Amino acid sequence: MKFSRIVLPIFLCIHISCQRNEYKETDINKEIVLCFNHYNPKPYKTPGLGFFHIDMPKISYINDLGNFVSHTPKIDFDTLVLSCPKEYKEIALSYLNFEYIYYSIKQGDTIIISMDSLDYPLLKSKHYPKYNHIYNINHKLRKGRTHSGLEAKTCLGSDWVWIAQNIDFAQAQNIEGWIKDYCPLDSLHNMFNDYRKAYIDTVNFLKQQRFITNEIYNRCNYLLQLKVHESQRMLNKDSTYYHKMEQEILDEYTCYPSYYEFLDYYLWFFNYHVKGIIESQSSYYDWRQTFDELSAKPFQPKSMQILLQRCINEIGENFSAEDLNTYLNKYVKITGDSILYSKFVEQYNLSADANQLLLKDIQGNIINFQQLLKKHKGKVIYIDFWASWCVPCRKEMEPASELRKQYEGKDAVFVYLAYNDTENSWEKAVQEEKLSTIATNYFILNSKNCKMLEDINLRLIPRYIIIDKNGKLVEMNAPRPSDKRIKATLNKYL
Template sequence: MIKCAPILTFKSEIIGEYLVPIMKIETDTLVLNTKSEHLLIYYRYNPISELYFLAKKGDTIRINEKQNTPFFTVSNRKVKKYDINYDFWKKARYGSVYDYSTEDYYINKELCYITRGRLWQTEKETIVKKLIQELRDEDMWLDSLYHNHLVSEYEYGIYNARNKYKLLTFEAEFKDASTLKNYLEEYNDSIYRNDSMGFYSNFYWYCLGTYMDLMTNQSFDFRQLFDSLDHIDIDLGELALRGKLVYLDQIVNNYSVEVAQKYYNRFVKENHDTVLVSSLSRKYRNLFDEDINNSEDIELIDYSGKRLNFGNILEKHKGKIIYVDFWASWCAPCLAEMSASKKLREKYADKNIAFVYLAINDKEDAWRKAIPVAGLNDVEDNYFILNNKTSKVLEELNIRSIPRYLIYNKGKLIQQNAPRPSDKQINNVFLK
């Protein structure tokens, strides 16, 4: 399945600054507000391929096309040939197969097959070797560009760091546990904390994840992975902390409330960072709430944090048709339907129809960030489900996959598998 990924995403120099990704370009002018002096822009120009562009604060950029590939032009300042369009020239240098690069095939072999009807015939190890060869050549090429003043110092530093850690990652692909441990022993906490672009941290996160897989025989038991982090005889500081937080989150989302509470309490007891503990307390504040866990209804919060339940929603719209959309921030098909859903809301704005959006099996922070991406900023009935694991109502509705749509009429469920917003049949349903 081809992912409904954003067309434009942005990486800021400022750690923690979040810029909303662009799912669909609906205007010829886009203005970004950022405190960062530079932005790394990821442009996905087909279902598989993306290029990186480096922009500077204040830039006015025009996006054109050359050789079926985006090409950025800056009108407000002089730039060197390879400053912004480095990836364009890189693609031209190393060529492509059916218009896709070696890395495209490495990451998306199945997608290449679906979109082109052709299968990349080489084995994974062969592709990795080809990538390593390209990256080593790129290292020398980039140095040559810099020494010949064809790329500026800042841009050279970014592209060089990206290439360095990408190369290290591919070289580590087939390494044994001993080699990966050697990599991890060179980890530096200070560099990790200040790695705004994420190249260094992504490499070491890859090393830790691969090392943990080898040490636990590729266990998918997040409790075992969490426990194993206590027995690594390397000082991994923030990296190990990140690992524990990721595994804790998986435990919270995939195990019983009792197991989740056990590991949460253990983490809090072991950790003396009061700011972090306070943040986790807020994040999981509803997880261990007895009123929520003992409720048979679907317990909800809105964007402002107000608590209510699904029964309140049905009562609020008593006498109306209610079109319920179960979605999540991580669900690409859900997000793909949001544009059609908006058109439905506009079309039936003066009718007796309420549109209700319920985020299921999601994370609250991710849900909040996804609201503008989904175009739900101005939707009043937009809620986050608090008791995915314990709600009897949810259990009875049997929500096995999303997106999922329900229709209520005068408080009664009349369609348990209603048509999607993009399905023309939904109009017939509403008219009936």
């Protein structure tokens, strides 16, 4: 490891020293051009338990309006032209749906973005070849300092810590998935510390040799600190840790996508503090209290808006329509941002009749639940509440397909209702699960604002209910398709 830390600066010196003078073009194009060359990272799961994250944006950046924007390149070739009024513009590329890698791209540059054999991003400059070494620093430094293909800091900030803490139990019970994903905590710490040392040495060398500006040097140190915060998440039990981060919550950083990840880590530590205050035994945070405590802090307006937007998103997903309306009104009063209010009213159909469950099929036709029941009166209706993001829901789709085949020609109807989902994600999942040809496949338009869903206390999915031939709800928690009891239950009502 020591050898790699020495060789890298020398390697850089050999290849860059002949071009040490900075370019001094007078009419630099104030844009950057990103050319994606077969940049299509594949879905990734860990070797053992198959850990994976919800899809992360393939590329993110801050647009001219100061908004965080995500983009998914076309599979073969794609080009993205971004304004770059300053000397550099930061972009974020995702890796394996686990990590963001941040790049400061020089104004006027055109970058070819491809992947190595492990799907890690590789950048190649068209106009400033000497910057290739700087753009790809992280690609070089992470080699030999990873576990399951991921940086040690990523593992330290995720479920690998839990596995390491319970490995004796896993070995005693011969739980193969845990054992395959296992890495000792001291090994993860050593890998990260070695990476951090090599990173600091390399960045300091680049600064001393004037290969990077003060601005890029400071950004490099900021990004390293971001990795440190992530590495602290799972093991840190200091409920005041968020205080250490508050001095870095400044609106001048809102032009960087990495700042949004920084705020996510801040909220992680802040919610640990909130959870301690409310003495909750639940793994879920009370984002309403998070919102109230944050809104009392003296943060600058843009940063405050970003933090409160995150709270509103979580309240929308996990709390009632009444709570969402309450906190949307608070949000507008604090930030003056009525756009988010309108977005959520539309997303959750908060203005719709709460007595109706509104459904939309794959062709865009809209009906309500009572019309659905009337249409299939005289048949037993088995309803599957699911979502594209719900892994247990998706695992039941194959058994559900088999169950449908076994009841073909019988007085049974299988209905699929996407709950608390987004239409784009639902449409994609419908194709993947081969539900597009099923007429009784619907997207719930008012998941948040419907009395019926409150009446059946729909909070967790997958959830299955059965309506009998007379239109009466007879099973509030029916067996799932993979359950051996499901056939007997259906046959009883048939």
